[in-house]
Amino acid sequence: MNHKEIAVRLIELLGGEDNIVSAAHCATRLRLVINDETKIDQEQVEELDGVKGAFSSSGQYQIIFGTGLVNKVYAEFAKELNLDQKETVQHSEAAKQKMNPLARFAKTLSNIFVPIIPAIVASGLLMGLLGMMKAFNWVDPETALYKMLDMFSSSAFIILPILIGVSAAKEFGSNPYLGAVLGGILIHPSLFNPWGLAEGTPGVMDLFGLKLEMLGYQGTVIPILLAVYVMSKIEKGVRKIVPNAIDLLVTPFVTIISSGFIAFIAIGPLGRMLGTGISTALTNVYEFAGPVAGLVFGGTYSLIVLTGVHHSFHAIEAGLLADIGKNYLLPIWSMANVAQGGAGLAVFFMAKRAKTKEIALPAAFSAFLGITEPVIFGVNLRYRKPFIGAMVGGALGAAYVVFMDVAANAYGLTGIPMIAIAAPLGNANLINYLIGMVIAVSVAFVTAFFLGIKEDEKKS
Structure with a gap:
């Protein structure tokens, strides 16, 4: 080649x-x-x-x-x-x-959260290792090793506003280090840390008669996103009117002072309410609809992938981790993804063209590893019926994992790699996740095989 x-x-x-x-x-x-x-x-x-x-x-x-x-x-x-x-x-x-406005918004969220995924995955895996050590009494919780792993595993979630601050500032065209400072302000040690702490109450500050809770934003998503967006507007506005000779002195100072006050007085509390509201609404739908929600979300997720909007879901998943400590959406997306692999595998066995077989097999295995674009756009969507088969498999697999309350302790990994972030939540969680994968893949394979494909006979 x-x-x-x-x-x-x-x-x-x-x-x-x-x-x-x-x-x-x-x-x-x-x-x-x-x-x-x-x-x-x-x-x-x-x-x-x-x-x-x-x-x-x-x-x-x-x-x-x-x-x-x-x-x-x-x-x-x-x-x-x-x-x-x-x-x-x-x-x-x-x-x-x-892009249209909705796609542009989704792309923006994707650009912010995708670079952060490695840090979240690493913390999720470390939490899993820590949980296994505790469950099987491998290490005494009072030892230095256990305490160090505890610090390592929770750090990414505690400093999440700083990570998002850097990434969001880059995306909004602002100084990423100012974004980091704003994130640091929201998780300052003087503020009560609600992440991972079940007891205690925050103090109250009196700012010119305005009562402000000294509550930190560790692990939160929406407050820092909104704060950095406002910060980027302030920075750009100040930079336009400040002479170049004093820009380095004046612009960062005015930007951080203004953004900090606005974040604490308005954006932070509003963002926390909004984030909690989204998590609560989703959880209520998840608990009320149960397997039906799995059927709908698992069956339609592949359609959402076609629009590219699916990357924006990382923001919602991060919010779930912060609010309830687990991510029940990722197993649903995972069932939809591996189902695409199952349908692609069916195409491999049905196809007569060498080119189709050459593409279908590696694309199917790629889907089992969580990368679905090759099998969706290169195989299943091309022949249409396999794509439908994958939607059916994804729906049934997702209904099962929702029924069995399967969850993950991070986001970013689907398919076989997701085993690493499903296992830390218990053996039952892992076994049911694997059963869900078998259901999704096998149903998608059988359905796609039954529906068949129609190849262009003119092509070799």
Whole structure:
């Protein structure tokens, strides 16, 4: 496979260099902002060597190459278009301009939370290890090892406002270090820490007659998001009127003072109420509807993936972890994802075309590992009926995990990797999660196999 030849040919099929506004790539896909997508030869792009599928979503034309290969193709693609000096931020902004307001909002949340996922996953795994040590009496809770692991495991959730502050400030075009400072203000040691503490009451401050609770925002999501958004507006506004000679002195000072007061007086309490309200509403639906909620959410999640809005759910999941200490949404999403893999596996056994088989098998296993785009856009959605089969499998698998109260202690991992963050909540939780996966995959496989596929006989 000659990566340069693929890149050159791809540029031709996309309508030429002038039709390509910007480019970037993720773990599996080449992401492009195109001037006129009607100039793209979709059929030939999908038949190109190494391509597992192509689709338009979230203001971008995305071509699936798979892990590893996409980096090599992008390197040659960037050379041909002289993109080496262009920043990913420019591409992101170009993509946003082609989105509707809802998609743009979802993309913003995605850009903020996706970089934080490794820290949350690490803390979740450490919590699991700590829980196992405690449950099986492997280590005395009074030992230094246990106490250190306890600090390691909870740190990411305690400083979550700082992590979000940095990421959100970057996304809103503000100084990320000011975002970190604002996050630090919201979790200052002088404030009562409600995260993980069941007892105690916060003190009260008297600010010019205004009573303010000295309650911290450890583990919260919405307060820091709103605070940093307001901070970014203040910083940009101040910077416009402050002379360059004193900008370094005046702008950060005014920004932090103003944002800090606004955060404590208005944004913080409002954000806490909003976040708690969302968690309470979701929990009530989850408990009242039960398996029916699983059927609906699990069956429709793959449709949501098509819009790209699903990445914004990380904000809701983070809120659940802060408010109730567990994430019951992730197992539902996981059932929908592995079901896509089950349907893709059925396509592999039904397909006669070598190209289809070549794409379907690795794409299916990719879905079992939590990466669904290759199998959704490269296989199941192309033949439509397997996608329907996957929705059925995802719905039934999700109904089961909801019925059995399966949950996770972090977010970001689905499929087989999610075992690591399901196990810490108990053996029953883990076993029921695995049973749910078997239901989702097997039902999706059988349904997709029963519905069948219709291949284009003209293609080899």
